[in-house]
Amino acid sequence: MHHKVAAFAFCVAAGVAQAADIAGLAATCHSCHGIDGASVGPTMPSIAGQNENYLRHVMIEQKHDQRYSSIMGRLLRTYSDEEIALMARHFAAKPWVPAAVDADMRLVNRGRQVAQKTCQRCHGATGERVAEGTPRLAGQWPGYLVIESMKYTDPTFHRNKPSERMAERVGNLAVEDVQAVAHFLGTRK
Amino acid sequence: MTGAHMNRWTRRSFLGALGAGALLSGAPMVARGAAKGRVVIVGGGFGGAIAARYVGMADPAIEVTIIERSPQYFTCPFSNKVVAGIMELDALRYDLKAHAARGVRVAYDDVVAIDPAKRSVATAGGKQFAYDRLILAPGVELDYAAVEGATAGVETVMPHAWKAGEQTLLLRKQIEAMKDGGVFIITVPRRPYRCPPGPYERAALAAHYFKRHKPKSKVIILDDDNTMPKQSLFLESWNKLYPGMIDWVTGNNGGKMERVDIKRRMVITTDADFPADVISFVPPQKAGAIAQKTGLTDVSGWCPVDPVTLESTRHKNIHIVGDAAFTDGVPKSAHIAGAMGRTAARAVVALLQGKTPPSPQYVNTCYTLAAPDYGFSIAGIYEPKGGVIAMVPNSVTVSPTGAPEYMRRTEAEFAYGWLRNIAAEAFL
Structure with a gap:
């Protein structure tokens, strides 16, 4: 992974001349992920302002079918890893726009408790923490957070779990807890 | 205004x-x-x-x-x-x-x-x-002139509902007024036409309604062609969700529409007359x-x-x-x-x-619902090549068949997220 990152850094530097093309390429993402990657669709993740490393890592896993996605992996398979890296950089540089969700205090309170026990150590108290491979969760769409979490809890999902640590922590949560914690994180800013 | x-x-x-x-x-x-x-x-x-x-x-x-x-x-x-x-x-x-x-x-x-x-x-x-x-x-x-019998006002009897609005509501009203055990027909015009999987999705969602409210009813698709987009996914979903309810009559098997009879509420194909209680007549375009x-x-x-x-x-x-x-x-x-x-x-x-x-890339994404919680998709990439817009090799893919419930359910949810984002891109 580390030498891969270094290779990307090199390619990104070499790819500055392609910046205009990348903007055009990135615009092909808008219809699903929102203009500049700021989603307004309750199940579609915002990618604007998301952790660049995470975006790139996830897209490359999706491209190689190492991580289940509905459409992303299928669309990405004709793009080079360099193009993917440039798209990750492009969207990461956009401002994060928190999801427009009205907070339901009953769900928020239940979700906060779940988050303290389950998520806080890696993702921070409100899902705000961004680290090497850790995505921002605060303000992400709850509908999407539920879909992603259900990869660890839905008995009909048989594919590889994207993250072992998530499988350990989230795998035993009740559906109601998944929904509550997604709501709590999604209504943070 | x-x-x-x-x-x-x-x-x-x-x-x-x-x-x-x-x-x-x-x-x-x-x-x-x-x-x-x-x-x-x-x-x-x-x-x-x-x-x-x-x-x-x-x-x-x-x-x-x-x-x-x-x-x-x-x-x-x-x-x-x-x-x-x-x-x-x-x-x-x-x-x-x-x-x-x-x-x-x-x-x-x-x-x-x-x-x-x-x-x-x-x-x-x-x-x-x-x-x-x-x-x-x-x-x-909508090229009604291309179909014999499709005289003025045909869409008030046999709604196309291929431009959303009043027509959508009219078709819904007709389906809701249909008797249990009735027949609903949708015609698939010659290609190309707007929204290639649309007729088959309409068949599935009509079947979803009938299954709950009028389970003895039938859905007949009269198809100009012999294949459909997302074919294996549609067939799999119909078998699973609405067994025996949807008949797909392909062009080679008498599905090709020749004319419509408004008075007798009937579609006449190359092989047979198809009377129905409700007809969504989607004409060539x-x-x-x-x-x-x-x-x-x-x-x-x-x-x-x-x-x-x-x-x-x-x-x-x-x-x-x-x-x-x-x-x-x-x-x-x-x-x-x-x-x-x-x-x-x-x-x-x-x-x-x-x-x-x-030079652009044209990316396509298209979700279909076979039921409110059962979705699947096609995606593909096209770009200029040799003076035309050509498919990028190996870029056109569909959801897998035999997929678990999680995938069908979440694709239906992604479909809605997609709608909200593309509509916002266009209108908000």
Whole structure:
């Protein structure tokens, strides 16, 4: 992974001349992920302002079918890893726009408790923490957070779990807890 | 139309009526037009509205006008859910107010003539709109003349519901009034037509309604063709969700429609008469009437375009986006219409700035619902190659068959997220 990152850094530097093309390429993402990657669709993740490393890592896993996605992996398979890296950089540089969700205090309170026990150590108290491979969760769409979490809890999902640590922590949560914690994180800013 | 728009347009029509708009409409407007250009967009659906959005984002100094017939727009995507009674039409309603608020000139009017030589558009309301570049997004014309028996008013008896709105509600009403044990027919016209998987999705969602409310009913698909998009996924879903309920009659097996009989409520194919209680008669299609009238179509009935700029190969300075464009294998989807809108916008802005238009990629994404919690998709990428818009090798893929419930359910959820984002891109 580390030498891969270094290779990307090199390619990104070499790819500055392609910046205009990348903007055009990135615009092909808008219809699903929102203009500049700021989603307004309750199940579609915002990618604007998301952790660049995470975006790139996830897209490359999706491209190689190492991580289940509905459409992303299928669309990405004709793009080079360099193009993917440039798209990750492009969207990461956009401002994060928190999801427009009205907070339901009953769900928020239940979700906060779940988050303290389950998520806080890696993702921070409100899902705000961004680290090497850790995505921002605060303000992400709850509908999407539920879909992603259900990869660890839905008995009909048989594919590889994207993250072992998530499988350990989230795998035993009740559906109601998944929904509550997604709501709590999604209504943070 | 809101008061603010009315004022703007009252002013413009006043100037237009003087017949001296260029002289009198104020030096600032002329100067701005001369410096940055005027883009007129005909048609405010996904293609036209998204084009307007991206012209504005790329160069706010360009004057953008959208001419659209209707002050409200209902998305075709998800309208089959309305037909099946599991969504309300109002949830699909959008308009161009956000465009107007950003400074786009919005005229609710019907375009009656385009003069490519004078670069001018005339409307039924008696206005003239001069352009440097025209983006034409007229959608499809339903070609009733191509089907014997499809006389005036056929759509009030056999709703096409292929343009969302009143027609969608009429079809829903007919399905709701149908007796248990009745027959519902949907016809699939010859290709190409708007939304290739749409008829089969309609069959599935109608079956979803019948299964719950009128379980002895049947759905018959009369198909011009012998294959369907996402075929294995549709067949799998029908077998699983609605066993024995949907009959798919292919073209080779007598599905090819020859005429309709409105009085007897019947579709007559090459092989047999198909009477039904409710018929959604979706006729063959071609580019919207104004494109034909302007000489922008070829023998196919669609508008040939340059694959990089979407400029008509028939008339300069007119770019065709959306379903009306002739694009060979590229599906006529909302997603592609949006991709074309962005492409035309970038091309037009580049050309007005004296730059070379960038080569585009047209990405398609299309979700289908076989039930409210059962979705699947097709996706593909197309780009200019050899003078046409060609499929990028190995880029067109569908959801897997045999997929677990998690995947079908979440694809249905992603479909809704997609709708909200593309509608916001176009209208918000």
